[in-house]
Amino acid sequence: MSIGTGPLIVQSDKTVLLEIDHEQATEARNALAPFAELERAPEHIHTYRITPLALWNARAAGHDAEQVMDVLERYSRFPVPQPLLIDIAETMDRYGRLKLQKHPAHGLILETTDRAVLTEIQRHKKIKPMLGSNLDEDTVVVHPSERGRLKQKLLKVGWPAEDLAGYVDGEAHHIELSQKLEQWELRDYQEMAADSFWEGGSGVVVLPCGAGKTMVGAASMAKAKATTLILVTNTVAGRQWKDELIRRTSLTEDEIGEYSGERKEIRPVTIATYQVVTRKTKGEFRALELFDSRDWGLIIYDEVHLLPAPVFRMTSDLQSRRRLGLTATLVREDGREGDVFSLIGPKRFDAPWKDIEAQGWIAPADCTEVRVQLTDAERMVYATAEQTDKYRLAATTPTKNKVVRKIMAMHPDEPTLIIGAYLDQLQEIAEELDIPVIDGKTGNAAREKLYQQFRDGEVPVLAVSKVANFSVDLPGASVAIQISGTFGSRQEEAQRLGRILRPKPNGGGAFFYSIVARDTLDADYAAHRQRFLAEQGYGYRIVDSFDLPDAPEEAAPSESSESSETADSNNAKELP
Secondary structure (H helix, E strand, O other): OOOOOOOEEEOOOOEEEEEOOOOOHHHHHHHHOOOOEEEEOOOOEEEEEOOHHHHHHHHHOOOOHHHHHHHHHHHEOOOOOHHHHHHHHHHHHHOOOEEEEEEOOOEEEEEEOOHHHHHHHHOOOOOHHHEEEEEEOOEEEEOHHHHHHHHHHHHHOOOOOEEOOOOOOOOEOOOOEOOOOOOOOOOHHHHHHHHHHHHHOEEEEEOOOOOOHHHHHHHHHHHHOEOEEEEEOOHHHHHHHHHHHHHHEOOOHHHEEEEOOOOEOOOOEEEEEHHHHOOEEOOEEOOHHHHHOOOOOEEEEOOHHHOOHHHHHHHOOOOOOEEEEEEOOOOOOOOOHHHHHHHHOOEEEEOOHHHHHHOOOOOOEEEEEEEEOOOHHHHHHHHHOOHHHHHHHHHOOOHHHHHHHHHHHHOOOOOEEEEOOEHHHHHHHHHHHOOOEEOOOOOHHHHHHHHHHHHOOOOOEEEEOHHHOOOOOOOOOOEEEEOOOOOOOHHHHHHHHHOOOOOOOOOOOEEEEEEEEOOOHHHHHHHHHOHHHHHOOOOEEEEEHHHOOOOOOOOOOOHHHHOHHHHHHOOOOEOO
16 A cells, blocks of 8 residues: 555545644645534544535535545545545435426426436335426426425435525515725625625525624625525524624614514514524414515524524425525534535535634634532532432532632633523622623613623623523623533534634633533533534643632632532522
């Protein structure tokens, strides 16, 4: 076997190893990105996996099997296994053998370049009811209402359809990007992302938190010049979208409606929350009326990786509308990335976090895991606890409170977020530090007031639950201290880091601390949460809490804070 000098080792199990210290590593990584998914990114060797979905995303983006094989052979240190090359070619060839097309007389048809494939799917018991009669041996009529569900089912059986049926323009509404309030311009990658989406007609744009996904949405709206429905994670995020659109586009306040638990305004641009869209009344999704209320020309899904299952069902009925998904990560904890591909569309643009950081658009981040030791009493309580209680006991240990004070003393006068998943734990640390708490019970008006006070520097430290994970713009925050997380959620870790990645006025960096109880489930889940950030190139340093400098005038912990009684009585409730 001849040995080359490339940075890749391509293996027959569809994994690709990248030596990151190699002089061609960056070049090879950029070439791999369109068709391979990064799985692990420790210090020296990164592991990618070639999956069918990744290959079909590449095919939808215009890459062919020959280009993929050329990348592997060009950068591989050893000969690429021949069975893998055959598998890549055959997998990519499955995309597009079935094509959805418009038909002047029959509305929607499914065409094939391979009659055996069409025959196979016509005999599939879950697909057959979606299809009508054959027009000829290569063409079958599709019930127009089944366009989305058909694509879902075809993907699941390994025959992803290329959707060429086009889109309705929707109700026209004039929207332009505007400099009416300040001088600004689209960043190059934002413009490329909007162009890539528009060229494809529907799909997903992946950008880091803080990189301006809202502006990609605004630029897409300016291209569509049509009524637009924007779906967001919460009301605060929706109002931030509204403020940004008023600042950056020709839209006025009267043209933008809010459809939430508090208001039911339907206007040419309507911003609705996922929560209100998925709420049932008498067993029915009443918000379906929202989707039918106007002839929408564009639907934007913010934080598409959080799209609730009921919205997938609604989206399957909206395939004639242009659909834009925005996210920092396509990782879904429920494994439904295939549904995003089928119903929103393939990935149209992806900018690696480190690349955006290198351009100065997001702050460089220093990630540190601080490990704490449970007291002997806490360890015994943990050891004898039911399995369902172990994570809560470890994650909410009062030992972490002292560490929070130590970290804050290392960053005096820095805007700081203390982030947790358990109500009692957050309230306890907030009382100790005399700081406000934002959680699921905090009303929208109170939330917005506290966020604004934080932005203005009036409130330098905030304790926040998972309600602050998504789409909350706190550009001044430079330190985040995570005291507990939602089990092993990788997407949550990414969102929490994203809270502090906005560029700093002084050019400084961001500091992300995760406090973890050693030898417990807390440490196991933390390792899983960190995986996505490692994939993006953010390595964690691990330090022991004893090695951190003591906070000035720090009182010794009381006996009660380290007793089993305290640990056992910490009946923490996980926040919504």
